Amino acid sequence: MNDAGDNYEEAIQSQRERIRRESLEELLQRIGKEDTPLNIAIIGMPGCGKSSFINTLIASITGEWRSYAMAGSFGGMGEHKTNHIAMYRKEKYLKHARDVEHLMEFNFPTILDMSGISDANDKDTKMFLDLVFSGRIPENSRISDILNHIRENGERLNNLYPLAESNIRVDRIIFVVSASNSSLPENLMQAVRSSSRSGQRDIPLFGVLTKIDAPFTSEENEYQEFISSIRTHLGILDIHLLRCTNYCDVNLREMNDEIRKNIPNIDISVLRGMTQILDPSITVVEYNRSTSNQMDAGGILVLAFVILMISIFRMLF
Template sequence: MGFQQSVFKKPVDMNDLGDNSNEEINLKKRRKEALEELLKRIGKENRPLNIAIIGTPGSGKSSFINTLIASITGEWRSHAMVGCFGGLGLQKTKHIATYRKEKYLKHAKDVKHLMKFNFPAILDMSGIDDANDRDTKMLLDLVFSGRIPENSKISDILQNIRQNEEELNNLYPLAKSNIRVDRIIFLVSAANPSLPENLMQAVHSSSTSRRRDIPMFGVLTKIDDPFTSEKNEYQEFISRMRTHLGILDIHLLRCTNYCDVNLEEIKDGIRNNLPEIDISVLRGMKQILDPSITVTEYKRATLNQVDAGGILMLAFVILMIAIFIMLFGK
């Protein structure tokens, strides 16, 4: 079944009495339980994970980041700038931005308690065109390996890939200050019937490079407003998404983002949370942030190991020749 899909509902008016009031109390209780389960899962001892959010332009990556942070902190804030372009596929984010827990938890209601836990660093970047070409894969490799400095513009990186490929190691060296990706989340909107299959294949390929095998997950947003009302068509859409990402259904989070249609009045830039949204996201992140799921680091043979192997092989060949001469040389 994967992460449980919650049916989106309008916020309950606290002025209403009876069943509505009981329903809201129950939702808040379930949200608290979901957060406590997430805290227990991520713990306090391990290194915080680094998560990259990947998707095409205008797919809702920044909205999902705001939704994720809101679900953790208990209040919605505009951490990642979101644009409303009426489905034109435009985007606000044009660079690589990192949201660390020290930044997004500081306004949380229970900041001192939450700060003790290993909440992830979230890597946001501009949308990538639906392509599976060499430039796209090189860009993804640089990002996933942690060689791109924070606040770098994606357009500049692509230009260097095309014009200065031989200098990439010098332009983007490995640095301790950069973020090596531990999880990849590929985001797709259920409101759009067209899947970015080329980009999905490129991300899947880059997540299993020669050096590292990075766990990948899918996030399907806008489940409150899917492109179709036909169950079979919707399930086929989900199946295709999973196939192209190479993930199990349990690794696909279905959720609704906080957005203009479900956010109430703005009060000092803060809006009230909807527990039914938070519950789905928190349960999904419990799976994604599971510390038992790890990156596979492939060991590369050192020069000395290669030399030693070559010497042993040469000695073996010489020995076999000598034996052959002794037996058949006369």
């Protein structure tokens, strides 16, 4: 009887491994090899599972969990472990992959990580988000310094943080929410949604719902209302809300320390969700401000000419 049970478990595990490989292959086909890798900003409140999601995303791709983004806070004292703008390029997070040479050929994204942001929709928050999304903040900049500059300099920020080719402009925004907390950061969600569509670029916005293995409620109707509220505040389709469980202290202990073998069920949902998020058919809309400015200038000239002609007409007649 035990042998039959063992064989059944092995068959189930083998099927999950196959689905994981197929999901990864689908992602590889979707992102391709020819275009420039996308830049993804991961945004969320403290404790939402943002850094754990980054580690989970990388583990799902590479087949091995490693701690790239430092998750949690120091000793529960509320101090963020990520206190600067951290960027994870594929050259860094793929080098330990099992099939590194093959994976390096594909356009895996650069991931931007930062500390959790408070639930606010004020001017300072929007200015900070605008700086991040427009690529004005250099890598490894301290977030506290940026916020101080915002408070002290206001509208002169563009002089302090000019556009540079070495900086990274954001091509995708992922807002992370925890299923274990019924309270949504509605103000921050509105700020991110607004900033994603301001300026000269309209950046695609997606959602990630973490900790679905420990939801705040067991009531299905209440949980579905919660998901609907996430979609409404972010203004996204259901297909653009990735639902997942992160690798964390609990399930990491289930992994074999020697083999470091991943849990397929976790990887599959993440890989399928990222296939949607990294779809190259979804593009950033670049607004042609120079053209509109030229039209505005031309309109002013025409209006000035009309006023001048009216003045001359009145003087003559």
